[in-house]
Amino acid sequence: MPFSSLLGRRWWLALLFVTALLLVLRRLLGNGMASRRASPQATLAIAAELAAGASGTPRPAAAPADSTRLRGVSWVGGDSITEAELAPLLRDHVSWIAQMPFGWQGGAAEPAIRVNTARPAGRRGLWGESDAGLVYTAALAHRHHIRTLLKPHLWVRGPKSWPGDINMATPADWQAWFANYSTFMLHYAALAEANRFDGLCIGTELLHATEPAHEKAWRGLIKAIRKVYHGPLTYAANWSGEYEQIRFWDALDYVGIQAYFPLSTAASPSLDALLLGWAPHLQRLAAWQKKIKRPIVFTEVGYKTTPDAAARPWEWPERTAAFATPDEATQARCYEALFRACWGQPWLKGLFIWKWYPGLAADGPARRHADFTPQHKPAEAVLARWYAQ
Numbered sequence: 001m002p003f004s005s006l007l008g009r010r011w012w013l014a015l016l017f018v019t020a021l022l023l024v025l026r027r028l029l030g031n032g033m034a035s036r037r038a039s040p041q042a043t044l045a046i047a048a049e050l051a052a053g054a055s056g057t058p059r060p061a062a063a064p065a066d067s068t069r070l071r072g073v074s075w076v077g078g079d080s081i082t083e084a085e086l087a088p089l090l091r092d093h094v095s096w097i098a099q100m101p102f103g104w105q106g107g108a109a110e111p112a113i114r115v116n117t118a119r120p121a122g123r124r125g126l127w128g129e130s131d132a133g134l135v136y137t138a139a140l141a142h143r144h145h146i147r148t149l150l151k152p153h154l155w156v157r158g159p160k161s162w163p164g165d166i167n168m169a170t171p172a173d174w175q176a177w178f179a180n181y182s183t184f185m186l187h188y189a190a191l192a193e194a195n196r197f198d199g200l201c202i203g204t205e206l207l208h209a210t211e212p213a214h215e216k217a218w219r220g221l222i223k224a225i226r227k228v229y230h231g232p233l234t235y236a237a238n239w240s241g242e243y244e245q246i247r248f249w250d251a252l253d254y255v256g257i258q259a260y261f262p263l264s265t266a267a268s269p270s271l272d273a274l275l276l277g278w279a280p281h282l283q284r285l286a287a288w289q290k291k292i293k294r295p296i297v298f299t300e301v302g303y304k305t306t307p308d309a310a311a312r313p314w315e316w317p318e319r320t321a322a323f324a325t326p327d328e329a330t331q332a333r334c335y336e337a338l339f340r341a342c343w344g345q346p347w348l349k350g351l352f353i354w355k356w357y358p359g360l361a362a363d364g365p366a367r368r369h370a371d372f373t374p375q376h377k378p379a380e381a382v383l384a385r386w387y388a389q
Contacts, residue, residue, distance in 0.1 A: 050271065050336040050382055070297055070350025071387040072096035072149065076357050077128020081137050085358040086144050092380065093387035096198070097141055098149040098299070098352045101129045103184045105156045108165040111177035113154065113184050135195045147198035149352070151236065151299065152188045154204070164238060167208040177209070178217045182224065189229040200229055201299060204236040205258055215247040222251045236299035239314075249292045254349060256299035257285075260314035263337065267307040268330045274310055274337035282341060295349035298342070302354035302372040303334035303379070310334055317370050326370065332378035339386040353383060 075097040104114040117131045127133040138148040154163045168174040185202055192200045232253040237243035243257050263277030289296055303309040304317050305326035342348055354372050362376040374380040
């Protein structure tokens, strides 16, 4: 066989192999998720079980109807938004979305904060996180009577870094950081005022920055924000103690808590176990809230579709989770326990579920379905039932 002919045949064989491999991967990461997820019959069975009540645990009376309660989801900004992508929110009785633009910090000890508020070029950044995307999304949501909380976040460069790692080495660095952070936040305060956003979150899980030593800096920032934005303000504090260290809650309208409280170390815990897991957290929150006299909003709360979803709810799933069989029943029980334990509390003004991907299909990417979203799962039915109250 001539070499050119042999080479051509090998090329076609290689092409066929690569094509077959891509089809397999697509099935595993896309439509394959649908085959591992609960069937519609199983979804209905799970929903019926949860609606019926936990064995041995009396179902609490429904919370009084409150049209001002925040029934929210954390909205993931994308490359566009359509009316059709808002329809599932209306069906699930969602009345608020949180939009989350980002500032970028090169390292936890670097005071500089980089912000790109323009429409992103090429593949860097998402339109939905630009000023234009934020404003358009909020306006479209308003047309459907859905309100918007603007919740800017900081993204810290570095392996497994998060905003709680931010910590300056010197007082001068802290002064520079607060100056940069004020510029970052005042930009979004002006954007929120000009476009009638319904609430503004002035920070998220900045554990070291909110230590008592920095109270004066925060009060100065809040005063500056109030001159620009005239809507309600909150701050999103970490659940594990940050909310108790903050000294400036009296200057804000709501206490925000990222409510990833651990509930049970068991795999696939029962609803009764999850409700028991909430008890100490609620006792501590209720006692503390009486002192600060501010309503509480869970600015984030959510659970993965894994058997250990209740153990460390703040942790993202491993990359291999997309290949595992999801535990949608556990996620749904976590949602049911959340609402049964918390929704009727007089100090809770509302919550935002983490998180919601616009336009996500039932057979969409497995990497999306494998994380926190309740979309197309029994947890979504639980969410809709409680938000309807």
